[in-house]
Amino acid sequence: MLAVCPGSFDPITYGHLDIITRAARLFDEVVVAVGQNSTKRYLFDAEERLKLAVEATAGIPGVRVEPLSGLLVDFVTGLGGGVVVKGVRFASDFDFELQMAHLNSAVGGVETIILPASSVWGTLSSTMIREIAAHGGDISEFVPEVVSRRIRQIAGRKEQADG
Template identity: 60%
Template sequence: MHRVVCPGSFDPVTYGHLDIIGRAAALFDEVVVAVGTNTSKSGLFDVDERVEMVRGACAEWSNVEVDTFSGLLVDYCRDVGAGGVVKGLRSAGDFEYELPMAHMNTQLSGLETVFLPTAAQWGHVSSTLVREIAKLGGDVTAFLPEGVARRTVERAQQGRES
């Protein structure tokens, strides 16, 4: 497998995400980080902001590109010529959630999914928890790259002032 897709919402991109992306970049020739455009979710950042932050955070890896996608992941992977998907797992709960999707993607298109366990130091980190901490005025700098942390705190504070 030469090209894989690492999909997610990345709202915001965390060190846990970057752990998986960096390890995928070491394993595969090309990694496409596909930022989802799910209009039914209301996140902290719009898709263009998330793409910008992910691009900045992934700048050190020359074989990583960042794009957006909507619709079926299998269709996107076909369109970009990816032979597989990389997903990070923090816990058994993530595995239980991701495994049926992996099976469905294989049945729909033959697409393979590679699961990478998140490094232990990031196993408790999720974008949802980071957003909540930021909204409540907590320190998120241990979980996010510097520029992403600053923007997350600023955006979360705007939400508190509204």
């Protein structure tokens, strides 16, 4: 069975990779769907988020990365899948994902599996990573090396432009 792990992944973190890896143990194939949310301001453009997700998931068997546009339920059913896997950290995440699960089921017949974040990554968010990085903090323990390196490159260019 095929499952889809959707998100914006800006940037992809070890918390995301934990959910993706656990989903890969449960399903024959997992598609990491890198989407665009028009209400979000991104550190990385869609192409770079896709590239970083491909590199970060390269060692996880049964996982591939695809760009996502349009309705998630159309994407999932277009791949022949019927399951979305989402990770949740807190009750507020659960409340939101439960609403989305009900809508995805009603609109497209797509089921949602909700995996709780592991205790190690339960408080980690991409927003926090971007904030730490914006202030020159070390994010290497929270993101794959490819992501950490790319963020350092961006910060270095910004410092050169400001200096």
